[in-house]
Amino acid sequence: MNGQASALSGGDIDAVRRDMIRFARLQLRDEAAAEDAVQEALLAAMSARRPFAGRAALKTWVFGILKHKIADVVRAQRRLVPVGTPDEDDSLDDAFDALFAANAHWSPESMPRAWPDPDGALEQTQFWRVFEICLSGLPENTARVFMMREFLELETGEICNSQGLSTGHCHVILYRARMALRLCLENRWFDGEKQ
């Protein structure tokens, strides 16, 4: 373990730090708070004096810490005015209209298909690439709210407060995110498990 740990270079740490900063900025939309959260997470990770077997192991560990730091900051955020333009996500609704027939039941071609082995998918590097592509296809606010709910595991009320949104609007945004991600993963991954 120790031999592998020493293989971690300054470059590895820089690369992880860049990903952390990018993620923290996207979530917090506050430059200084993002820098602080990343700094604290890195310090906490370093002071653990734990050997890391490569960059991926370091990354998993520090993101685990960063997640809690960001969640704490979000909980303390209170916005009265919605973040971003509230209607930018409405564009997704038109795409969903096409999924349903006139009677609002699934149209035959867009009825969800069975997903073979979803647990196995989560073990595959290629799946995460597709997941990332699907996530980055969402409007920014939609992606942020989804990640706050599913990655940071914040309660919906905490998310609404921090984003200046009504509870109802939060639920709509989460619904849109799930609809769009589900469809994207089905088309790009689960449909016949093609690459």
Added chain:
Amino acid sequence: MNCRQATRLLSDALDRPLRAKEKIRLRYHLLLCRGCTRFGRQIRVLRQAGRAYTPGDD
């Protein structure tokens, strides 16, 4: 209940407790609708994936 309403309730169920009436109507719809049953299962996979994900995976 139609599929559009059912998918919305399935999503809401991950974020808030459903009211008794919503639960009953949803359960009835799911008995008859395979598409929405799959939808419900798949958005729970999304939740699992969201938790397991590390941003900026390369």
